Amino acid sequence: MASISSAVNTIKDDSLALVKDELKSLLTQAKDDTIEEIRETGEKIATWLVMRAKGELTDDEFQSLLYARDQLLRQFKIKMEIDARARLERIAVGLVNLVLDKIIGIAF
Amino acid sequence: MHAPARALTHRLVFFLSVLFALVTSGCALFTSHYDAGAYQNFTNLKAFHLKFLEDQTAQEGATYSEERMTSACDVGELKFREADEYARGKGDSLRIDALDVLHNVFKDNCKLARKQKKLFNPVYINELTPTLTRNYDLAIAGELARVKNPNSK
Numbered sequence A: 001m002a003s004i005s006s007a008v009n010t011i012k013d014d015s016l017a018l019v020k021d022e023l024k025s026l027l028t029q030a031k032d033d034t035i036e037e038i039r040e041t042g043e044k045i046a047t048w049l050v051m052r053a054k055g056e057l058t059d060d061e062f063q064s065l066l067y068a069r070d071q072l073l074r075q076f077k078i079k080m081e082i083d084a085r086a087r088l089e090r091i092a093v094g095l096v097n098l099v100l101d102k103i104i105g106i107a108f
Numbered sequence B: 001m002h003a004p005a006r007a008l009t010h011r012l013v014f015f016l017s018v019l020f021a022l023v024t025s026g027c028a029l030f031t032s033h034y035d036a037g038a039y040q041n042f043t044n045l046k047a048f049h050l051k052f053l054e055d056q057t058a059q060e061g062a063t064y065s066e067e068r069m070t071s072a073c074d075v076g077e078l079k080f081r082e083a084d085e086y087a088r089g090k091g092d093s094l095r096i097d098a099l100d101v102l103h104n105v106f107k108d109n110c111k112l113a114r115k116q117k118k119l120f121n122p123v124y125i126n127e128l129t130p131t132l133t134r135n136y137d138l139a140i141a142g143e144l145a146r147v148k149n150p151n152s153k
Helices: A004-008 A014-031 A036-053 A059-107 B003-025 B036-055 B066-090 B093-116 B122-144
Strands: none
Touching (some): A004 A014, A004 A036, A036 A059, A036 B122, A059 B093, A059 B122, B036 B066, B036 B093, B036 B122
């Protein structure tokens, strides 16, 4: 994995100083995140920035990789929502069945 | 029955009615159940997409053919449309979205291929493949995580 500073330093345009600061801040936050998808996204983007600077990736390829990463994060969000809804349903159905069968059944 | 006991019973019946209505109404709070067809579509598309990238990557002896690339993209487009129609028939927006995300990446791959008019750079494919594989694995895991999956404990 490329270091954050080497990734940020691939941006040579001085007029983008603010962008560089923001990029450094976001890459640092991603690096320390507990969610694997976020941490890995930071590592990948740092690596791809350096590869692009070295000419190993074209701008179009770099853009395509970023898009694929963006779509992966969208998929991750969808999966979390499915997990949460499925969990809710399991608990709700379990509760209804338990109360109807065991508690109401005994009470009436 | 004493008044406090009656009040408690009324509350319990109300709570159960609401819960029962939620469970049986297919409310958006819940997700649709596991579907073997959707699972199969995700796994088939994963195999197809990875093979497509492999076939269209520059390697010794391989030559670029716009006709072959266009044909492969058309085949993929049809597979995604079929899977999309199937998902829409099931009426769960999360499943449709999961498929849409994968379709977006495929369309982007074809767009890049058409633009550069050459086989994919192996360095680019090496970087893309783990991200794409993880994307499919999450979609497949999402299908398996739904309730009433006969294979889950």
